[in-house]
Amino acid sequence: MTAKLLKNREALLVVAIAVLVALIALRFPAFVAPGNLARVYNDTSILIILALGQMAVILTRCIDLSMAANLALCGMVAAMLNTAFPGLPIPLVIVTAMALGALLGMINGTLVWKLDIPPIVVTLGTLTIYRGLIFLLTNGKWINAHEMSVAFKALPRLDIAGAPVLSWLSLAMIALMFVVMSRTALGRAFHAVGGNPHAAVYTGIDVGRTRFFAYCLSGALAGLSGYLWVSRYAVAYVDIAAGFELDIIAACVIGGISIAGGIGSVAGAVLGALLLGVIKNALPVINISPFAQMAISGTVIIIAVAVNARAERRKGRVILRKAEAV
Amino acid sequence: MADAQLSPRNIPDRLQGRGARLLKSWEALLVIVAMAIFLGNSLASPYFLDPWNLSDATFNFTEKAMIAFAMALVIISGEIDLSVASIIALASTAMGYAVQLGFDTPALVAVGLGVGLLCGAVNGLLITGLGLPSIVVTIGTMSLFRGLAFIVLGDQAFTGYPSSFSWFGQGYVWWVFSFEFTLFLLLAVIYGVLLHKTNFGRAVYAIGNNQTAALFSGVRVGRVKFILFLMTGLMAGLASVCLTSRLGSTRPSIALGWELEVVTMVVLGGVSILGGSGTIPGVVLAALIMGMVTFGFGLLNVPGIVMSIFIGLLLISVIALPILWQHARRHFAH
Numbered sequence: 001m002t003a004k005l006l007k008n009r010e011a012l013l014v015v016a017i018a019v020l021v022a023l024i025a026l027r028f029p030a031f032v033a034p035g036n037l038a039r040v041y042n043d044t045s046i047l048i049i050l051a052l053g054q055m056a057v058i059l060t061r062c063i064d065l066s067m068a069a070n071l072a073l074c075g076m077v078a079a080m081l082n083t084a085f086p087g088l089p090i091p092l093v094i095v096t097a098m099a100l101g102a103l104l105g106m107i108n109g110t111l112v113w114k115l116d117i118p119p120i121v122v123t124l125g126t127l128t129i130y131r132g133l134i135f136l137l138t139n140g141k142w143i144n145a146h147e148m149s150v151a152f153k154a155l156p157r158l159d160i161a162g163a164p165v166l167s168w169l170s171l172a173m174i175a176l177m178f179v180v181m182s183r184t185a186l187g188r189a190f191h192a193v194g195g196n197p198h199a200a201v202y203t204g205i206d207v208g209r210t211r212f213f214a215y216c217l218s219g220a221l222a223g224l225s226g227y228l229w230v231s232r233y234a235v236a237y238v239d240i241a242a243g244f245e246l247d248i249i250a251a252c253v254i255g256g257i258s259i260a261g262g263i264g265s266v267a268g269a270v271l272g273a274l275l276l277g278v279i280k281n282a283l284p285v286i287n288i289s290p291f292a293q294m295a296i297s298g299t300v301i302i303i304a305v306a307v308n309a310r311a312e313r314r315k316g317r318v319i320l321r322k323a324e325a326v
Numbered sequence: 327m328a329d330a331q332l333s334p335r336n337i338p339d340r341l342q343g344r345g346a347r348l349l350k351s352w353e354a355l356l357v358i359v360a361m362a363i364f365l366g367n368s369l370a371s372p373y374f375l376d377p378w379n380l381s382d383a384t385f386n387f388t389e390k391a392m393i394a395f396a397m398a399l400v401i402i403s404g405e406i407d408l409s410v411a412s413i414i415a416l417a418s419t420a421m422g423y424a425v426q427l428g429f430d431t432p433a434l435v436a437v438g439l440g441v442g443l444l445c446g447a448v449n450g451l452l453i454t455g456l457g458l459p460s461i462v463v464t465i466g467t468m469s470l471f472r473g474l475a476f477i478v479l480g481d482q483a484f485t486g487y488p489s490s491f492s493w494f495g496q497g498y499v500w501w502v503f504s505f506e507f508t509l510f511l512l513l514a515v516i517y518g519v520l521l522h523k524t525n526f527g528r529a530v531y532a533i534g535n536n537q538t539a540a541l542f543s544g545v546r547v548g549r550v551k552f553i554l555f556l557m558t559g560l561m562a563g564l565a566s567v568c569l570t571s572r573l574g575s576t577r578p579s580i581a582l583g584w585e586l587e588v589v590t591m592v593v594l595g596g597v598s599i600l601g602g603s604g605t606i607p608g609v610v611l612a613a614l615i616m617g618m619v620t621f622g623f624g625l626l627n628v629p630g631i632v633m634s635i636f637i638g639l640l641l642i643s644v645i646a647l648p649i650l651w652q653h654a655r656r657h658f659a660h
Contacts (some may be wrong), residue, residue: 063461065586111642115649118599120406120461124586125642132635140629238631243583246465253462260459291480291578295473301466302452309458 009256013271044277045170051251052177053218055269059190060211061261062119067222068244069130074101074226076134079143079236086149098223105219109212134238145234156232178266194261254304352596356611367622381502387617388506389565394591395517396561398609400554404534404601405460410562411584412471417441417566419475422484422576431490438567446559450552475578484576495572518606534601
């Protein structure tokens with residue numbers, strides 16, 4: 001029983017997060033107050049939404065380095081829309097941001113699908129292009145809090161049934177992705193394409209098209225996060241979320257999503273993001289300089305990948321013992 | 327992230343001659359692009375064709391190119407190292423710390439190179455010792471190494487480097503040839519010989535093309551890969567010495583985002599990101615192209631971020647155009 005539990009990545013992560021929270025609670029009981037834990041979750045919401053999109057892409061053996069740049073561009077466009085037409089209903093702004101994000105994702109997806117360019121090269125290129133576009137749009141100007149409408153800034157903080165809309169949105173996205181991954185053909189296809197592209201082709205799955213949809217999904221979620229980021233921090237400029245693409249990938253890696261594709265779950269992505277979120281929020285509480293956060297996340301990533309690699313090695317039946325002996 | 331080749335492989339009836347191969351090679355395309363950019367720049371700005379201006383322009387790419395040579399070998403072997411920029415930051419921080427302890431120039435250089443080697447050894451051990459995927463390990467060490475620099479420095483900066491130390495980033499060997507540019511040329515030759523003329527270079531290609539086959543033909547895959555990561559660390563340390571010397575100060579955000587520029591340079595140079603193919607002359611040309619684009623746009627007062635759009639477009643289009651061309655040819659052949 002315990003051995004089986006130890007092999008389950010998600011269970012292991014839950015234990016790791018629980019131990020971490022318990023250790024902090026030993027010295028600082030206030031940290032585990034329900035209100036504070038809800039705040040930590042709320043603070044991690046955007047990372048969770050982004051990690052869900054990245055998960056779909058990584059499952060298909062691709063990677064999306066352009067997510068943070070996509071987020072920044074969509075966030076900027078949302079803010080510009082809001083300053084130009086303050087009367088525009090906020091849901092419409094969100095839909096526009098998501099549509100733009102999906103469009104940017106489609107560009108990635110098309111390059112990967114139709115031109116067969118390696119995903120890491122495509123998204124490395126679009127990463128710089130998307131961020132550059134923000135500069136071309138704004139000439140480097142900032143959009144500050146006072147230029148945004150009240151409704152634009154208020155929505156993520158709006159309290160519904162005791163929790164802010166931001167938390168509810170991320171919960172909704174988790175539920176949505178859970179259904180997509182476990183109950184739809186597309187979700188199966190994500191796993192199949194990454195697990196074994198050849199076998200996927202023979203089962204009638206279009207590998208390129210599946211990857212294209214994964215990029216659309218990650219793009220749309222990045223677009224949504226763009227609005228959420230800009231409205232939450234009430235500022236938009238060229239460099240928002242710079243370098244955040246690596247945090248997103250880190251969350252996925254910690255969550256046990258194999259960079260080689262085919263292995264991973266919604267729960268893993270969420271827990272990976274939560275672990276990073278707990279660490280980030282705990283540091284100021286236990287009086288460690290925020291400058292230490294980067295080194296700690298780095299160490300966590302390395303430990304996580306080492307643990308996952310061991311778990312993956314044990315998995316799978318050996319059919320041809322001789323060939324495996326390599 | 328080796329991808330499956332789903333289409334059948336076409337085997338031509340006869341091989342092309344040496345001349346025809348050279349003309350159709352990636353390097354030939356790069357030479358044309360480089361000449362076009364050179365011509366465009368000299369027409370666009372009267373200040374471009376000045377030996378001292380051109381010499382200044384080389385500082386744009388020499389430090390990145392040093393790392394790009396080692397990175398090219400790593401990528402050809404089918405791995406990647408995203409931690410190089412963070413190694414620069416950590417090595418620079420260590421040198422700054424050594425200055426506070428009263429170390430002199432030779433010791434500073436030794437500290438910079440030593441920290442680079444050490445970081446490379448950490449990457450190498452994690453990747454070859456534990457058999458972990460290099461892209462994830464180096465994303466981790468990228469956070470770790472720069473994170474250590476942040477822990478030491480916070481929002482402070484190290485300055486006060488000895489005046490003799492400034493030679494590495496600001497000194498000239500002969501006429502307009504700076505120390506950095508001379509080093510760049512020297513390293514290009516060394517890496518060119520290493521990759522194209524030695525057993526070690528053959529082993530690197532062999533590993534990138536088929537790791538299992540390489541293992542069966544007696545290549546010590548683990549050892550070769552470890553040496554490659556060690557070399558990348560050393561080059562990052564060397565780049566750190568040059569960059570720190572040129573700037574004269576260390577902040578933890580030094581060389582932020584360089585890993586992506588170095589990878590761009592290598593891929594632009596025709597090295598396949600999937601491993602197994604690529605040449606050092608290609609990387610040299612890519613370095614010159616990126617340097618000239620940056621410098622030419624700088625003379626025209628184009629902001630840096632617009633240059634990066636251009637580099638991004640260049641990266642995608644240079645890879646996409648030959649593929650589109652092939653698609654078109656196949657389309658018309660049928």
